[in-house]
Amino acid sequence: xxxxxxxxxxxxxxxxxxxxxxxxxxxxxxxxxxxxxxxxxxxxxxxxxxxxxxxxxxxxxxxxxxxxxxxxxxxxxxxxxxxxxxxxxxxxxxxxxxxxxxxxxxxxxxxxxxxxxxxxxxxxxxxxxxxxxxxxxxxxxxxxxxxxxxxxxxxxxxxxxxxxxxxxxxxxxxxxxxxxxxxxxxxxxxxxxxxxxxxxxxxxxxxxxxxxxxxxxxxxxxxxxxxxxxxxxxxxxxxxxxxxxxxxxxxxxxxxxxxxxxxxxxxxxxxxxxxxxxxxxxxxxxxxxxxxxxxxxxxxxxxxxxxxxxxxxxxxxxxxxxxxxxxxxxxxxxxxxxxxxxxxxxxxxxxxxxxxxxxxxxxxxxxxxxxxxxxxxxxxxxxxxxxxxxxxxxxxxxxxxxxxxxxxxxxxxxxxxxxxxxxxxxxxxxxxxxxxxxxxxxxxxxxxxxxxxxxxxxxxxxxxxxxxxxxxxxxxxxxxxxxxxxxxxxxxxxxxxxxxxxxxxxxxxxxxxxxxxxxxxxx
Amino acid sequence: xxxxxxxxxxxxxxxxxxxxxxxxxxxxxxxxxxxxxxxxxxxxxxxxxxxxxxxxxxxxxxxxxxxxxxxxxxxxxxxxxxxxxxxxxxxxxxxxxxxxxxxxxxxxxxxxxxxxxxxxxxxxxxxxxxxxxxxxxxxxxxxxxxxxxxxxxxxxxxxxxxxxxxxxxxxxxxxxxxxxxxxxxxxxxxxxxxxxxxxxxxxxxxxxxxxxxxxxxxxxxxxxxxxxxxxxxxxxxxxxxxxxxxxxxxxxxxxxxxxxxxxxxxxxxxxxxxxxxxxxxxxxxxxxxxxxxxxxxxxxxxxxxxxxxxxxxxxxxxxxxxxxxxxxxxxxxxxxxxxxxxxxxxxxxxxxxxxxxxxxxxxxxxxxxxxxxxxxxxxxxxxxxxxxxxxxxxxxx
Numbered sequence: 001x002x003x004x005x006x007x008x009x010x011x012x013x014x015x016x017x018x019x020x021x022x023x024x025x026x027x028x029x030x031x032x033x034x035x036x037x038x039x040x041x042x043x044x045x046x047x048x049x050x051x052x053x054x055x056x057x058x059x060x061x062x063x064x065x066x067x068x069x070x071x072x073x074x075x076x077x078x079x080x081x082x083x084x085x086x087x088x089x090x091x092x093x094x095x096x097x098x099x100x101x102x103x104x105x106x107x108x109x110x111x112x113x114x115x116x117x118x119x120x121x122x123x124x125x126x127x128x129x130x131x132x133x134x135x136x137x138x139x140x141x142x143x144x145x146x147x148x149x150x151x152x153x154x155x156x157x158x159x160x161x162x163x164x165x166x167x168x169x170x171x172x173x174x175x176x177x178x179x180x181x182x183x184x185x186x187x188x189x190x191x192x193x194x195x196x197x198x199x200x201x202x203x204x205x206x207x208x209x210x211x212x213x214x215x216x217x218x219x220x221x222x223x224x225x226x227x228x229x230x231x232x233x234x235x236x237x238x239x240x241x242x243x244x245x246x247x248x249x250x251x252x253x254x255x256x257x258x259x260x261x262x263x264x265x266x267x268x269x270x271x272x273x274x275x276x277x278x279x280x281x282x283x284x285x286x287x288x289x290x291x292x293x294x295x296x297x298x299x300x301x302x303x304x305x306x307x308x309x310x311x312x313x314x315x316x317x318x319x320x321x322x323x324x325x326x327x328x329x330x331x332x333x334x335x336x337x338x339x340x341x342x343x344x345x346x347x348x349x350x351x352x353x354x355x356x357x358x359x360x361x362x363x364x365x366x367x368x369x370x371x372x373x374x375x376x377x378x379x380x381x382x383x384x385x386x387x388x389x390x391x392x393x394x395x396x397x398x399x400x401x402x403x404x405x406x407x408x409x410x411x412x413x414x415x416x417x418x419x420x421x422x423x424x425x426x427x428x429x430x431x432x433x434x435x436x437x438x439x440x441x442x443x444x445x446x447x448x449x450x451x452x453x454x455x456x457x458x459x460x461x462x463x464x465x466x467x468x469x470x471x472x473x474x475x476x477x478x479x480x481x482x483x484x485x486x487x488x489x490x491x492x493x494x495x496x497x498x499x500x501x502x503x504x505x506x507x508x509x510x511x512x513x514x515x516x517x518x519x520x521x522x523x
Numbered sequence: 524x525x526x527x528x529x530x531x532x533x534x535x536x537x538x539x540x541x542x543x544x545x546x547x548x549x550x551x552x553x554x555x556x557x558x559x560x561x562x563x564x565x566x567x568x569x570x571x572x573x574x575x576x577x578x579x580x581x582x583x584x585x586x587x588x589x590x591x592x593x594x595x596x597x598x599x600x601x602x603x604x605x606x607x608x609x610x611x612x613x614x615x616x617x618x619x620x621x622x623x624x625x626x627x628x629x630x631x632x633x634x635x636x637x638x639x640x641x642x643x644x645x646x647x648x649x650x651x652x653x654x655x656x657x658x659x660x661x662x663x664x665x666x667x668x669x670x671x672x673x674x675x676x677x678x679x680x681x682x683x684x685x686x687x688x689x690x691x692x693x694x695x696x697x698x699x700x701x702x703x704x705x706x707x708x709x710x711x712x713x714x715x716x717x718x719x720x721x722x723x724x725x726x727x728x729x730x731x732x733x734x735x736x737x738x739x740x741x742x743x744x745x746x747x748x749x750x751x752x753x754x755x756x757x758x759x760x761x762x763x764x765x766x767x768x769x770x771x772x773x774x775x776x777x778x779x780x781x782x783x784x785x786x787x788x789x790x791x792x793x794x795x796x797x798x799x800x801x802x803x804x805x806x807x808x809x810x811x812x813x814x815x816x817x818x819x820x821x822x823x824x825x826x827x828x829x830x831x832x833x834x835x836x837x838x839x840x841x842x843x844x845x846x847x848x849x850x851x852x853x854x855x856x857x858x859x860x861x862x863x864x865x866x867x868x869x870x871x872x873x874x875x876x877x878x879x880x881x882x883x884x885x886x887x888x889x890x891x892x893x894x895x896x897x898x899x900x901x902x903x904x905x906x907x908x909x910x911x912x913x914x915x916x917x918x919x920x
Contacts, residue, residue: 274805274809274810303660303661307661308660308661308662309599309603309661309662309804309805310805311805312624312625312807312808312809312810312811313603313604313624313625313654313657313658313660313807314624314625314657314807315625316657316660316661317657317660320660481625488810
């Protein structure tokens with residue numbers, strides 16, 4: 001047996017790459033994970049951004065980590081603990097803040113009709129989100145359905161029909177009323193939907209934010225109800241930040257026998273004819289492998305590491321056209337003391353604070369993004385994780401982590417010119433709700449999508465490796481011809497957020513990819 | 524000449540030779556070929572055809588889609604685009620090729636002119652700019668649409684070499700088939716390739732549109748003693764069927780225009796397996812074609828010798844048991860081959876060389892329609908291929 005003939009190389013040690021590595025290693029495969037950065041975790045890491053201050057660098061809340069992964073990989077035993085399992089949402093506004101605990105309004109000026117409507121809305125949203133979560137295994141695994149799929153004449157294009165049939169059955173099993181509602185609102189925009197159902201501007205703003213966070217969409221954009229389902233779950237705060245999740249995954253992978261090398265950026269894939277036979281590191285080192293699994297986004301994987309010339313032209317064009325322009329920036333503030341948000345009592349400071357006071361505000365914030373400009377009045381999702389997790393900052397001091405929108409990756413004036421005024425605009429919005437905040441700032445860091453692209457090696461700086469929308473979902477994710485975690489090139493697989501069911505630290509793509517690799521390459 | 528960008532003011536243009544082709548067109552019959560008007564026939568289709576096979580003819584080729592491909596990756600780009608190995612095409616040579624979509628279905632066929640080291644001209648029936656741009660992703664190659672910047676005439680027939688010698692193109696008779704050579708002409712450059720669509724001895728002449736009229740006049744001036752005539756598209760169509768050449772939109776549907784499944788064809792299904800080189804680097808459609816090779820093709824292009832003298836145009840083809848197995852795509856009575864010939868697409872495994880098929884031919888005499896079943900024999904190679912087509916040095920006749 002030649003060197004590397006039984007090795008699986010996973011390019012990228014993000015959460016999906018680590019999940020994939022752990023499952024493959026548990027199945028007895030020889031696995032090597034190559035991570036470009038100095039620590040594993042990809043965009044789910046805890047990083048010191050100022051002396052003594054650490055923060056979850058890109059992703060900052062845990063929404064939807066697949067519970068099977070947490071259980072099967074025994075992440076709790078490997079060090080994953082939660083500072084908080086479920087955060088409340090505190091919607092800041094001109095008047096008193098609105099406090100939401102899922103379907104319940106804990107505080108705020110909200111009518112009883114809106115309160116009842118929220119219960120109904122959240123109930124349905126969670127049912128639909130659960131329905132989508134049931135499709136997380138789409139295209140992977142060994143079900144009888146898969147055998148039907150294989151009977152398709154052309155083995156290169158596995159039929160999605162069995163999976164879609166199951167999806168349709170699941171939709172039908174929602175029952176008549178909820179099925180009709182899903183079909184009615186499934187592709188709808190949140191603006192119309194929320195206007196139709198609620199009176200409270202503050203409530204509508206808070207609910208709409210979930211449909212647009214991380215996306216290049218405004219509340220009036222189509223499909224925003226669908227995108228909101230990605231965030232319908234509980235919002236957890238891992239102890240030690242998001243790095244604790246990927247840290248536990250790395251421990252699980254190593255415990256199963258996987259080898260992980262950091263500071264090993266991959267420059268390209270090795271090819272023998274049509275087959276990927278390993279990777280070449282930027283150092284020039286060549287590592288042979290029977291199978292290469294890429295945790296890197298599809299555009300970098302195919303057009304960068306592999307190269308368009310090894311692909312068919314239509315496929316390469318589809319990959320190039322994946323909508324992956326990031327629009328979300330990340331703000332990290334090191335604070336000398338706890339921030340004082342107007343009207344927010346100290347015990348709520350550690351919850352999820354949102355600045356999205358009404359639908360019009362969010363839509364107006366989105367408008368400039370269409371023209372490659374940043375929002376002068378951005379929307380924010382803010383956490384102060386040090387409230388629960390004092391280890392993240394020096395004693396008595398705090399870190400603030402916020403997702404700030406909209407900040408298009410392809411800013412017309414360029415981020416060299418845009419960074420300072422956008423940071424100023426963001427601090428201006430923050431200061432309206434926390435007037436003393438500026439004087440507390442010890443250090444500030446703004447990660448634009450361009451920084452995320454460069455520092456975290458994600459094409460377009462889009463944290464989902466491509467917009468998570470219906471036209472980039474299921475067998476269309478990342479593109480037809482590369483769904484089912486398989487590249488059109490033999491020997492190459494995909495396990496990242498660019499594949500179904502996408503990003504947001506779910507881990508399902510990594511788990512599915514491992515199952516597909518195991519099914520197609522019996523040891 | 525550059526076409527004005529206001530294409531909505533005028534969509535179809537005269538070719539650089541229009542003043543001359545219009546003067547020669549005694550029948551005044553025209554049709555649209557892409558952006559230009561071209562003559563269907565000038566004086567009599569049969570006589571134009573006869574002139575082609577016995578003297579020589581001039582056909583206005585200017586509307587042919589032309590692209591210039593340059594840049595450091597020009598060769599790599601071309602090789603990823605087409606099915607054949609462009610690395611083997613030396614400067615000064617022309618190669619016929621096809622290119623496929625991802626599914627290995629033919630997008631178009633055409634000729635690659637390796638004009639100078641690393642500089643290629645791609646001539647095709649269909650417009651290809653979008654496909655070429657899509658294919659250029661990841662390559663450092665420049666693509667320039669030059670259809671309107673290059674005027675072209677096809678000078679074809681046994682006395683074509685004699686005409687060029689009379690034009691003063693020294694040594695033209697030594698140009699081998701698929702060779703390219705350039706000559707000074709009236710202060711400009713005349714590029715001559717020994718190529719054509721007629722299956723005869725012949726040349727294609729490429730020149731700056733500004734010099735087009737001068738070239739036309741000089742050709743007819745020096746060619747008159749050896750019987751030069753203008754030829755329209757109808758006579759060209761006759762000659763290309765005799766040569767066994769396929770045409771996009773007629774004998775196969777360009778893959779990017781197909782909507783329905785099963786309507787397109789792979790190179791294997793067009794009898795063009797010789798153009799597919801699996802030994803070269805990756806090209807679009809390679810994986811699909813390898814799979815087809817392993818699985819077997821669904822269709823086959825055949826050349827038929829049809830019983831009788833009624834052209835089998837658009838005829839259904841049947842096997843012995845009267846089961847429909849294909850359709851004729853091009854057909855005619857061939858004066859040169861003295862045979863009733865046809866190109867057809869049939870389902871596998873029908874149409875093996877030497878095999879027999881039946882064509883259902885409808886014909887009309889004085890408004891009365893008749894139908895009969897004509898026996899067809901599958902033949903190999905072109906229907907008409909005179910030795911002068913390949914002979915070098917080319918003779919004067």
